Amino acid sequence: MVRGTVRLVLPLLLLLLSACARGPADTPRALVFAVAHAPASLHPLLATDAVSERINALIYRPLVRFDAHQAPQPGVVRWQAIDASHYRLWLRPGLAPFSDGRPVRLADVAATLRRARDDPASPHAGALRHIQRIRRDGDHLLLSLSRPDPRLPARLHLGVAPADALARGDLARHPLGSGAFRLLAWQDDGGVLLQRRRDGLRLRFAVVPDPTMRALKLLHGEAHLVQNDLPYEMYPVLARDRAIRLQAVPGTTFSYLGFNLDDPVTGQRAVREAIAHAIDRQAIVDHLFNGHAHPTNTLLAPGHWAAHPGLPDYAYDPARARALLAGLGHGPGHPLRIEYKTSTDPFRLRVAAVLQAQLARVGIDLRIRSHEWGTFFGDIKAGRFQMYSLSWVGIRSPDIFRHVFHSASLPPGGANRGRYRSPEVDRLIDRAERLPRARAAPLYRRVQAIVHHDLVYVPLWHEDNLLLTRGVARARPRPDGGYGFLEQVSLAHE
């Protein structure tokens, strides 16, 4: 029996020990960026998750890029508007070739546009459907639209891939772009190993779903970069390590409290105003975000060309909130009950608990219901809620106003989750979309003023982008959370 036990246990022991002497780790020159999720697809036109889009931006050059004010700038192409329905696109001179050495051609641009418009799985299809004809005309492409669109260039933020690769359909696993990086290999954790084309620097996106482990990997030196998605109390702890550098920039991620306007309770503006006055946003920013967020009144980040710069605050004023509720017949003996839906994310649950306490002070009994993400989001889209909180990430275009506030955008064909209906807002959005930027901006500001007055949502804050680096030089986070800074970074000891 003893011999049998030894025979059983010994190989297992050896297996355990063998694990200590296995497999090559990353080469010293590889930068490791720990991310929470694996990229789902490296197809430049079909990816929808944030990590994929950010990695794709490293692999593919876009037709059109955005400047700091979110205005479109020439990328792979420059454009000329013949009129609002006809555009010419030229390749810019001196373009980097695709990573297989072939030059970028007009045929690749045309194929990219067609695939983005026609593929049923393309998230860009709706925005490009009005491109009726794409035709080569000498040294440029001629785009003919079925309706005037003075802001077409802003819709052309699409990564360019070779026409034959787009036709083959395997770009999701075998990306081929003209960007600063190329794919070397997929990793078995679902991450990717990239190589910077100009100097061969290797960059590995390591998938580490648990936030504590991401922080520990950085502390231990197994990761060089971590961006966002850590509990806020961890940042100062990590920054105490002299090898780790914390950088913060104001971000474009916008958080808000949403309401179901079809609900008899939250459909009342006075209720929404009471909630707006009952919430101490600054206290939440100071204590839960450690100051890494900025209370805001509008969805677009400050500095955006269409952002309203002067919307009034719904100041923290519990007395005013109580008075509004008293006017509706609610008070200490008759609290107003509201159901609040959120995800199971621990940080969002902490925010919910603080909101619950703040609203309780003015006589609102907030019932928190937290659900797994898919269920939560499904409920919000189906209108099964009174009040919820979510964030908008990476907003660049005022097209978001159609998407969120236009009465034609009720789910599932849009994100007007609160079921807001305002003929005036609809008219303003419809008009603004037919105008060039300078003339559209005042209309969009009017839209923001109306929805702010109507309290379609209670605006909360814009969250900072926080980048932790270890042994990395020239890394600087970007407001949109993109990974573009990786084009310049280097290992600090080099």
Place this chain on the structure above:
Amino acid sequence: MLSRLGDTLLVLFGVVSLVFFLSAVIPGDPVDVMLGEHASSADREALRHSLGLDRPLAARWAGYLQALARGDMGRSLVHKRPVRALIAERLPATLEMAVAAFGVVLLIAFPLGLLAAQYPGRLPDRLAALFALAGQSIPNFWLGPMLVLLFSIQLGWLPVSGNRAPGSLVLPALTLGTSMAAISMRMLRASLLEVAGEAYLRTARAKGLGPARVLLRHALPNALLPVITLLGLQLGGLLSGAVITEVVFAWPGIGSLLIDAISQRDYPVIQGVVLVIALIYIVINLATDLLAQWLDPRTREGRAA
């Protein structure tokens, strides 16, 4: 044996059907994941049609079963790749961790269980009981980071997570194996104490055999049966993907694949992974039963009386 095979197929059919219908009724829509919210209703319907999601549920179910009979688990809606390939990529990592964790279970449970049974009520038994209590009470999502703090951050001996660096298997295996070892150890101790008063042990002692020999040669083989059944179930649990441990240690097994698929409403992957997990459980259970019958002929069918 034929009847077992029939039962197995019936269980698999039930699991596949249950998961298929549950996936279809849970809130959330894979089209949302693929297109985002910016797509129009027409685009959403076009994609739904191209994926076959607009067909009646019964027709989809029948189609899924037919494909499954051909060994086709379908294609991931998110990764756009065959589910079989995704599972094949992840299964080796799960097997690796399961075998290592099982090794930890055996290495801890057997010595401690034997020691506790040899000295019931005395210090070794109490220490083993304390370990069992701690092992069963401490959740893996806490134990894992604590082990990392000690062995990786403080001592610098082992990597924090992932499966690339040398030694990366040790901490996940310890984390996963500790709680299971605690249960197995208690079971072994109880089982050994149960047979301690049996006549054949008294006979062995009367023959002049030493306590260690009595314990290992005569008590242990007779006490093993319930322990083997438990170990079989534990191995099934380990092989089917220890979800929390895989997530904590960024271990790329089928457990983390399942978690991602659920959050992304990637139905074919959910169905495929659950099917594989069910298969693993069935095979392990069958193997455990056969092993038990081999060890104790009384448990064979028709001979129990």
